[in-house]
Amino acid sequence: MILLVNDDGVDHPGLRAMYGALRRRLGKPVVVVVPALQRSGQAHAITLDRALPVSSRLDGDFFAFVVDGTPTDCVKLGLTTIMPEKPQLVVSGINDGANCGRSLFYSGTVGAALEAAVEGHASMAVNRDHGSGGFEAAADLAAEVASWLIGRSEYRGRTVNLNIPAGERERWQPLLVAKHGHSGFRESYRAVRENRDQLAWRLHGDWVAAADDGDSDAHRLAAGHPVLTLLRPDLNDDQETLRKLVSRRSPTVGQF
Secondary structure (H helix, E strand, O other), rough: OOEEOOOOHHHHOOHHHHHEEEHHHHHHOOEEEEOOOOOOOOOOOOOOOOOOOOEEEOOOOOOEEEEEOHHHHHHHHHHHHHHHOOOOOOEEEEEEOOOOHHHHHHHHHHEEEEEEEEHOOEEHHHHEEEOOOHHHHHHHHHHOOOOOHOHHHHOOOOOEEEOOOOOOOOOOOOOOEOOOOOOOEEEEEEEEEEEEOOEEEEEEEEEEEOOOOOEEHHHHHHOOEEEEEEOOOEEEEOOHHHHHHHHHHHHHHHHH
16 A cells, blocks of 8 residues: 655646556555645644644545645654555655755655655655656656565665656656755745735745765756655764764763
């Protein structure tokens, strides 16, 4: 059984393409739990100030549980309440736009997949770069990668982040594995007048490739390659650096 979530909402064509491709390729039930509306940029946010309404959507052979919440809310509800059994894989996407470089820290698609990894499940985030054409080719590749992950215990607690070029598969370069890099958007805020009396500020960004990032996910994707990156929800760094600082300042942490 597969749990499928996204951050673009129940009506997004990338979700429908992913749903169909997973069912065809894996031959397993796919349980869809998704936000009611577009919730991009939510990262790992959860809803704490209210209860989460859940409704259902049936369109032909497509069925989904629709949540008035964030992508991570959808994963939590799916794993704890909606799924009748533990999923063999959690898939998030297909996102409309790449999630590589610094975008990973803001992405609701990747945040949802990482939530599944936090809970000890194997997960995959699927992202298709902006461009012309539908999502079917990307969905077919993503379902193929999903078939490789099913039953592989070493991927529990980890997220495979897949970024796919736009367009048809015959135009892509070979699939590569690459590290998560640091390229990202140079951001600024532009003034907009929402009404006569109120000035507001809208976020705008221009993509900038980091100079030391040549073998990273963003650079490989820009060269036309579908790119796989393995992620873990582990924020630890080298603790010895902090221990050295503490020991220089004070013999005990309490006095630091």
